[in-house]
Amino acid sequence: xxxxxxxxxxxxxxxxxxxxxxxxxxxxxxxxxxxxxxxxxxxxxxxxxxxxxxxxxxxxxxxxxxxxxxxxxxxxxxxxxxxxxxxxxxxxxxxxxxxxxxxxxxxxxxxxxxxxxxxxxxxxxxxxxxxxxxxxxxxxxx
Ligand code: DQA
Numbered sequence: 001x002x003x004x005x006x007x008x009x010x011x012x013x014x015x016x017x018x019x020x021x022x023x024x025x026x027x028x029x030x031x032x033x034x035x036x037x038x039x040x041x042x043x044x045x046x047x048x049x050x051x052x053x054x055x056x057x058x059x060x061x062x063x064x065x066x067x068x069x070x071x072x073x074x075x076x077x078x079x080x081x082x083x084x085x086x087x088x089x090x091x092x093x094x095x096x097x098x099x100x101x102x103x104x105x106x107x108x109x110x111x112x113x114x115x116x117x118x119x120x121x122x123x124x125x126x127x128x129x130x131x132x133x134x135x136x137x138x139x140x141x142x
Contacts, residue, residue, distance in 0.1 A: 004045065005069060010026060032130060042138055060089070073096065
């Protein structure tokens, strides 16, 4: 199983700042990930939460399973050490995805506390970043 985990406010995709995040909804994003998984022969599960404790619980479960994770930590990227500590426990690969290019935006978005524990980072390629992350993980899937 590969978990695609999306953090706070990403459930509002489609209507949330479309000039920054595009018009794709979270339901569209979920469909894109499931279709990509099907093509690649991967079992993919997509989840979104605005609750820190829920994300931490999902990361613990992924760590216990040894599962690979595609994580968009959203605003948590920039300050949340509890999410980073949970991500650091993962035993599978971790691809951090940002829809926007955080490096071209406000200064406070330039640094992600998650990146140091991620296998790799994709930023600025829109929702296509999720597809690319899954294609990457497919190369390493057993
Ligand atoms: C984001 C970038 C973050 O700075 C922001 O807080 C988000 C989304 C992105 O996907 O571009 O919520 O992670």
